[in-house]
Amino acid sequence: MNTQEIIITWATPVFFALIALELLVAKLRGRRVYHSSDAINSLGLGVISQIVAVFSKLLTLGIYAWCVQRFAIFALPANSVWVWVSALLFYDLCYYWLHRAGHEVNILWAAHVVHHQSEDYNLSTALRQTGSGVLLGWLFYLPMAIVGYPLEVFVVVALIDLLYQFWVHTELVGRLGWFDRVFCSPSNHRAHHAVNDRYLDRNYGGILIVWDRLFGTFVEEDDTDPPIYGTRSPLRSWNPLWANAEVYWATAKDAWHARRWRDKLLVWLKPPGWRPADVAERFPKPAFDIQRERFLPPLSRGLTIYGVVQFALLLGMAVQFLDLAKQVPATTLVGYAVFLVLSLSVLGALTEGRRIGVGLEFMRLLVTAAVPLLTGGWFGAPSLNTHLIAALIAIPVASAFVLGWLTVSTASHEASGAR
Structure with missing residues (x-):
């Protein structure tokens, strides 16, 4: 396991622990900062971005390593403290310009928009990442390769910069005084995610907000104009594939x-x-309305709980997928990736309350049960014992019965309400 994988392995449970803490603090303060369908959509998009990264990492890191080897001006030592410190500062500066370009150039916004689509602002939003940013984002970090920062240094400082930004995605941390003037903070980043005229396209810094002050893109959060989140062309969908493709x-x-x-x-x-x-x-489009009604299709409590449970199961499969990434044939990995992405898309249709979502979910459960039944194994595990096969079949079968019961109950409740 390399350094990057070790850091991600340790960080993931911390992320979910902090999300649980945010939920608890919000409840104690009498605030609602999470909506289950929105959070599932954000986390599902994070899962898809990690799935894509498994296939794209070789390309992006390979290009960086090739550029260091061919074009580096200096041979910077990886065991020097100043190299690591300067690399982190340099990376953050490159990130600033990538982030800014992501708001000022439409083809880059098409990738970055995913991170801004949520109309909630919480720690799950931090994990809402694009699956297509890999296409052009790597270009902005090539200056680091040309200067001569080693690949291992680049990989670690990139993770540090990314991990830092997790905690700033919250409404529960207020102003932080001098800290807000130097670093990217929850207050500064709330302004960045807002669609209000005052805040639009500001505060791009990853770790340091100093870059925004230097280049004229800083704005301070104003209590008289509370941030409203989302995008000016609302997604209005929980489909993660459409979220990545809409722009x-x-x-x-x-x-x-x-x-x-x-x-x-x-x-x-x-x-x-x-x-x-x-x-x-x-082909006119409707004018932006900041007072628009947020996208939150009604969903029964039973289906909400069902969606959360199914997402938890898919999340467990995604963890297994990432663990298998270097151990199984490419065909198996691609098959598993397609299964996970389509499953998350089906779950999105279900949580939108669409009738077709129920039918697609039954089909997904059928496929989930059929894999161990017909193969005697699972993705990456071609041969399992009888007890495990039985469990892998029983879970989707039981889920199908629960879904059928919930669907009938919901239909009966709606019919009685109509009368």
Whole structure:
């Protein structure tokens, strides 16, 4: 197990412990900062980003290592304290410009938007990460390779910068005085996630907010204008695949409809929200309304609990997937990845309260039971003993019975309410 995997292994239970603590503190203060469907969607997107990382890590880190080997100006030692400190500062500066570009260039926003779609602001939002950021994000860190920071140094400081940002995603920590003037803090990052005019496209720093002060993008949270979260083009879905694809799809449609070839290119490079005049005229979009009703489809308590339990089971499978990443054939890994991503998408449809979500969930449970029944094993474990096979079949079968009972109960309740 490499350094990166060790850090992630230790950090994951800490994340969930802090989420539990945030829930407890919010309850004691009489505040509701979590909605179950939103949190499941955010955590599911985090799972998908980690699944994608398994396949993309070799590419991105391979490019970095190749650039260090071929183009490094200096041979910086990995055992020097100043190299590590300067690397962390340099990485944070590169992150600032990546983050800023992610808000100012539409094709980069198409990846970064995932992190901003939640209309809640809590620690689960921190884990809501893109699956497509790998496509272009690596370009912004190549200056570190050219200077000569070793790959192992780059990997660790990248994780430090990422892990630091987890705790700033909360409404329960107020102003922190001098700390807010130097570092990215909950107050500063709340402003960053807000769609209010005052806060839009500000506070990009990862660890240091000093970069924003230097480059003119800092704004202070104002108690008279509380942050409202989400995006100006709301997602209005719990489907993690659509969450990753929505801006790419909208931009591709605008590029297709644009009459001028120049506009077909500019729509990808201009800031988010920019549209060619002819496209905006023929295909108008509704104006942004900051007072819009938040997306929160009604879901019975029983289905809510069912969704949480099923997500917990999928989360356990995702942990197993990450553990198997270096041990199983690529075909098995791809198959397991597809199963997990589609399962999370089905769960999204179910928690939206859509009728088709129930049918898709029954199909998912059928497939989940069929794998051990027909193969005598599971992904990455081709041969299991009889007791484990029985358990793997019993769980989705029992889930199907529970889902059927909940569906009938909900339908009966709605029918009696209609009368």
